[in-house]
Amino acid sequence: MGLIFVVNCGSSSLKFTLINPEDGKTVANGLAERLGTPEAVVNIRQPVRLEFQVPNATHGDALDKILSHIDGDIVGVGHRIVHGGEYFTESVLVDDKVVELIGSASDLAPLHNPAHVMGIEAARKKFPDLPHVVVFDTAFHQSMPKRAYLYALPYAMYTNEKVRKYGFHGTSHRYVAGEAAKLMGKPLEDLHLITMHLGNGSSTCAIREGKSYDTSMGLTPLEGLIMGTRSGDVDANLHEYLTRRTGCTLSEVTAMVNRESGLLGISGLSNDMRTLAEAAASGHQRAALAIDMFCFRLAKHILGMSASLDRIDALIFTGGIGENSAIVREKTLSYLSLLRPQVDSELNNQHGRPANGRITTGDSPVLALVVPTNEELVIARETARFVPALAS
Incomplete structure (x- = not known):
């Protein structure tokens, strides 16, 4: 059964989950923290607990360490992206243009998007022949009407500077709404x-x-x-x-x-x-x-x-x-x-x-x-x- 390697990168962290998309079973997960510092560490929490000191490790180094200690038939890589601006209304397959657009939204998420770009680039090097997909926290909220997402500022602040409400946690809101519907029948x-x-x-x-x-x-x-x-x-x-x-x-x-x-x-x-x-x-x-x-x-x-x-x-x-x-x-x-x-x-x-x-x-x-x-x-x-x- 093909597995999906899910990556969520911060500026000095890399959270990962290896998951079966059909039955939802988590095969492996863990977290690399303090990357780029002498205290960098990789923690694998499942299937067994392991901890590795990896001084000054990059995101790519962390991936190397993680992948050497987990097993499974990885058929795709999914990336959690905080901010897609108004460019993305749904998940998309990664290519160079997509990476460029994610980077261009960095002014809207300076702590997140540059780190996401680093994570995408590191993962593409490790899995050059697999499809990489970006899933945006903001995409679910692109259905909001203007009355909900605009601020009462001079309109040029929206047209020129893209100042508006974008919203986050979209994957979570979307998921639990669907699960609630099932529970309610x-x-x-x-x-x-x-x-x-x-x-x-x-x-x-x-x-x-x-x-x-x-x-x-x-x-x-x-x-x-x-x-x-x-x-x-x-x-x-x-x-x-x-x-x-x-x-x-x-x-x-x-x-x-x-x-x-x-x-x-x-x-x-x-x-x-x-x-x-x-x-x-x-x-x-x-x-x-x-x-x-x-x-x-x-x-x-x-x-x-x-x-x-x-x-x-x-x-x-x-x-x-x-x-x-x-x-x-x-x-x-x-x-x-x-x-x-x-x-x-x-x-x-x-x-x-x-x-x-x-x-x-x-x-x-x-x-x-x-x-x-x-x-x-x-x-x-x-x-x-x-x-x-x-x-x-």
């Missing part, structure tokens, strides 16, 4: 859903008849919800105010709202929801405040997403927090009293597993589901469409 094309990908990065999405009509992340992944270290929505004048008041540079303020804010900034303790929940239960007031703010902001965005829908057939929680934090789900739903959700505490505490993901009562006016995401499987299946042996 209804065609996705008949459903109006609000999906919530909640993790260190978080976003909501209004999905109407299988298409994205609005999402909370914007030009960059900073906009929208409170996240692990990102502030989410703030006043646009904040940067200038803080540079004048504190003497910080614009870059320093930008770094603060991206890396020192969110759950970490509010709590002063951690960006990990599990740590905060434990601390809050022990009386840590700022941890409790961080959780409360996270849930309140999420509830506000859920109601905002409803403007794009005629009804809400289901609210879907996914991502590390969405799938595993009962307190976040319960508190968020408590702020949605307008929708009158009735939480089944027992099902919620079991993350919906006994009831096909359902965490609300059978007579709740709105259905809430927990649906585990699998972005790697989405990428693998998208890639498989371009592999003749698998697509036939």
Whole structure:
């Protein structure tokens, strides 16, 4: 059975998954970190745990180490790409022009797209005869109408500078919407859903008849919800105010709202929801405040997403927090009293597993589901469409 090698590159990291696109089984996975430094390391987590010190390793060196310790008939390579700008509305087969366009979107994702290009080039050298496919976080949201994706700026900022809402987590929102439709026993094309990908990065999405009509992340992944270290929505004048008041540079303020804010900034303790929940239960007031703010902001965005829908057939929680934090789900739903959700505490505490993901009562006016995401499987299946042996 042919396997797909899924690659997700950061500037100093390379996450990989070897997966069967037909049954979704993961054959191998792992992560290379701190690439380009003396502390570079490769961790293989499956099929057996292995760790290798690879000082100053490049992305290509990391691939060499990984491929020497995993087995399987690799027939295609799938690449997760954060930003496709307006160039890409769907997954495409890699060629030199595609790589050039991904690179040209680097101004929109300076921390991600240059690293993706490095990963693509390294993988193409290792697998020169295999099809390489790029799958974009932004592509799913290209169906948004202009009223949802434009900012109220001079129109030339859009036409000349491509300033608009792009949205992210598209593969996750798309996947869990499809899985929710299966759980509900209804065609996705008949459903109006609000999906919530909640993790260190978080976003909501209004999905109407299988298409994205609005999402909370914007030009960059900073906009929208409170996240692990990102502030989410703030006043646009904040940067200038803080540079004048504190003497910080614009870059320093930008770094603060991206890396020192969110759950970490509010709590002063951690960006990990599990740590905060434990601390809050022990009386840590700022941890409790961080959780409360996270849930309140999420509830506000859920109601905002409803403007794009005629009804809400289901609210879907996914991502590390969405799938595993009962307190976040319960508190968020408590702020949605307008929708009158009735939480089944027992099902919620079991993350919906006994009831096909359902965490609300059978007579709740709105259905809430927990649906585990699998972005790697989405990428693998998208890639498989371009592999003749698998697509036939």
